[in-house]
Amino acid sequence: MKQSKIAWRAALCAGALLWAQLASAAFPDRPIKLIVPYASAGITDNLARALADGLGRELKQPVVVENRAGAGAMIGTAAVARAPADGYTLLMSTNGNLVLGPLLYKKLNYDVKRELDVIGVVAEVPTVIVSSPQVPATDLRQFGAYAKAHPDKINYASLGQGNVLFLVSKMLETELGIQMTEVPYKGSSPALTAVLANDVQMMVDVLPSSLPFIRAGKLNALAVPGDSRLESLPNVPTIAEAGYRPFHAASWLGLSVPANTPANVVATLQAAIHKVTESPQFRQTFTTIGLVMLPPMSKPQIDSYLEADRKRWGDIIQRHNISLD
Structure with a gap:
């Protein structure tokens, strides 16, 4: 009797695992939500809507933008952090909500490193x-x-x-x-x-x-506080060229999902993101207004990019003893 119960539980677990794999394999089979934790209009919202439009075409499912502004982007960010890890809820991410927030606030209603996974850094502002x-x-x-x-x-x-x-x-x-x-x-x-x-x-x-x-x-x-002169301002020198310590200062824009989203779902999303952002028309649209479009990054490259950004701003915040609590 005991052995039959063990066998039944094992079969149940195997069935659940198979169902989860089949469900994620069919991704996406319904609309996807892209939460923007900032107000409508503006650079972040404009890029989010262009991404949603392109991703919708690539994934053959609508990607619906939902603005959830407030509390320094905490409301929208926390909503995604607590969403099911199934790929159907995306977060428009910036170093405002994923880097500066954790550095400036001692108490946040989300944990960036534990609850969110950045799957693409698309552009710098x-x-x-x-x-x-x-x-x-x-x-x-x-x-x-x-x-x-x-x-x-x-x-x-x-x-x-x-x-x-x-x-x-x-x-x-x-x-x-x-x-x-x-x-x-x-x-x-x-x-x-x-x-x-x-x-x-x-x-x-x-x-x-x-x-x-x-x-x-x-x-x-x-x-310009950057590593090199900007294409939009070729005659304006960098801080280093002016004779001061080199410093790279930009906001970045990208997409995140809840942590533990299945690897094959993440891969599907990343492939679509790369296809959209590598489009010459997409790149030209945002380069013209002053954004710097970034090449596709692997997961280790994204992690390295984020770590450098945390260190850059963390040093300034610590040096000037800045806190928003």
């Missing part, structure tokens, strides 16, 4: 250091000299302390040996308006927002 044309400086060294000579006259626009732009501003103060006054704004548009009017003298901004004003000659691009 470069940053650029811009100043008002009314400031007598056309490069970073001139700006640093002017700021030292006028220590009470340099204000910078900030979009809050939990983002790449603020951290680069703090890094610049250290590198240039200057002090600036932070002036907070609720979005990039009013912040840029303030720089254009010389209400504040400089700003670290994401390139797609500032690029039209730089091209129109309404903003001075002082330098």
Whole structure:
């Protein structure tokens, strides 16, 4: 009797395993949800919708975008972290919710390393250091000299302390040996308006927002915090070329799934992601507005990329003792 019960349980387990394998083998057989933990419109949302459209065509199933903004992207991120690990719930990921959040908050309602798995890093959003044309400086060294000579006259626009732009501003103060006054704004548009009017003298901004004003000659691009010059700004030097310590500062955009999603499901999703993002039309669309499209990465390459990003921002956060708790 005992042996029959053991045999029955073994058969039941084997059947369950076979069913799970068959279910994942048929992936996808229903619509997929892509959660964007930020508000609609903007760079992240635009890229998410383009990815959803392309993935839908490749996977032969609708990929539906759902914006779940709030609490510094924690609401949407936590929703995916707790979703079934079956590939039907994706997360639009950035270093805001997956790198800076865990570094800046001691208590998060999700555990990035334990509950989420980044399966693709698609693009970087470069940053650029811009100043008002009314400031007598056309490069970073001139700006640093002017700021030292006028220590009470340099204000910078900030979009809050939990983002790449603020951290680069703090890094610049250290590198240039200057002090600036932070002036907070609720979005990039009013912040840029303030720089254009010389209400504040400089700003670290994401390139797609500032690029039209730089091209129109309404903003001075002082330098780019990157490993090399940007295709969109070939005449603007890097921080290293300006004579300061090299630093790479960009936001990255990618896709994640709940941890323990079956390997064959992840492989299917990654193949579709690579097919979409390698399309010349897709790449051109986002390169034109200032994004840097990245080549497909293997899992070890993704892990190495993320670890370098954590170290980069962790060092700045620790050096300036920044916490949002």
